Amino acid sequence: MTTSGQPAFVLHSRAYRESSALVDYLTPQGRLRAVLRGARGKAGTLARPFVPLEVEFRGRGELKNVGRMESGGIPNLLHGEALFSGLYMNELLIRILPAEDPQPALFDHYAATLVALGAGRPLEPLLRAFEWRLLDDLGYGFALDRDIHDQPVLTDGSYRLQVDAGLEQVHLFQPGLFQGAELLAMAEADWAAPGALSSAKRLMRQALAVHLGGKPLVSRELFRKP
Structure with a gap:
């Protein structure tokens, strides 16, 4: 099975066999793992975190193959603690987001957060909002203004x-x-x-x-x- 090109970001990449890479991608269709062949060539220069991509995946199994990968926009250039924040978000997604679980809203929120990090916005509010969105979209969220008995949270409580x-x-x-x-x-x-x-x-x-x-x-x- 071949999917049409879809927006994606690289979450993590590691060497695989002689000249390939095993890459975890975030897409609107969820987290996908795929083999990128020719990773030491032009394709490898694109397979970096925080770069908007358009990727075509092939294969029916959990481990897919990259059929085509192109730039999908302007790279988000992160430095210092903004870079650490981006790597933190990527690790959270790899650890918590189930494979092939479509999350288009989470994908959009991730992309917007990268732009905000690159623009130098304060890190802590961005990270807290991203963590909350991740938990909530996966069904693990909870109310902040009501308790477990559905009573309003009291200011002095x-x-x-x-x-x-x-x-x-x-x-x-x-x-x-x-x-x-x-x-x-x-x-x-x-x-x-x-x-x-x-x-x-x-x-x-x-x-x-x-x-x-x-x-x-x-x-x-x-x-x-x-």
């Missing part, structure tokens, strides 16, 4: 995350709780609110952890290097 259910109000103090005011700010994407960004980062880590199977993300270590 304290909450913990029940990963398989949502937010649960807690009346006795314990470490690591989320304040209602912070959660309501997250729901409105009000990142200027005190504590909203730091709490959102902690909340997303908890929400993602169960889907990562206890194996840490390599790309997170890039942010810790001097």
Whole structure:
């Protein structure tokens, strides 16, 4: 089976046999893995992350072949922490997104986030929005303004995350709780609110952890290097 050309981004590529590469792509039809032949030639120069591509895939199995690959737009030139952020998003997609699970809205959000990273927009709000979109589109999202009993989150309330259910109000103090005011700010994407960004980062880590199977993300270590 041959698909017509579709938009795609390279998530990861590694050498395969003598002159080929095994490439993970993100497309509107989901994450696809394919063999790219002649990867040391012209095709290999295109098979880089963050470059908009148009790719034609061939084959019926889970491992496909690249029939045609062309530039699909202007490359997103990422540097420094913006580059690390892009690599982090790519690793999240490889680890969490099921193969061949169509996600056209997530693809569009990913492409828009790359453009925003390249334009130098603040990283943390972009990453939190991407993490949330990934979880929500895969059916793992939860309400930020209502608890697991469908009661409104209270500004002065304290909450913990029940990963398989949502937010649960807690009346006795314990470490690591989320304040209602912070959660309501997250729901409105009000990142200027005190504590909203730091709490959102902690909340997303908890929400993602169960889907990562206890194996840490390599790309997170890039942010810790001097």
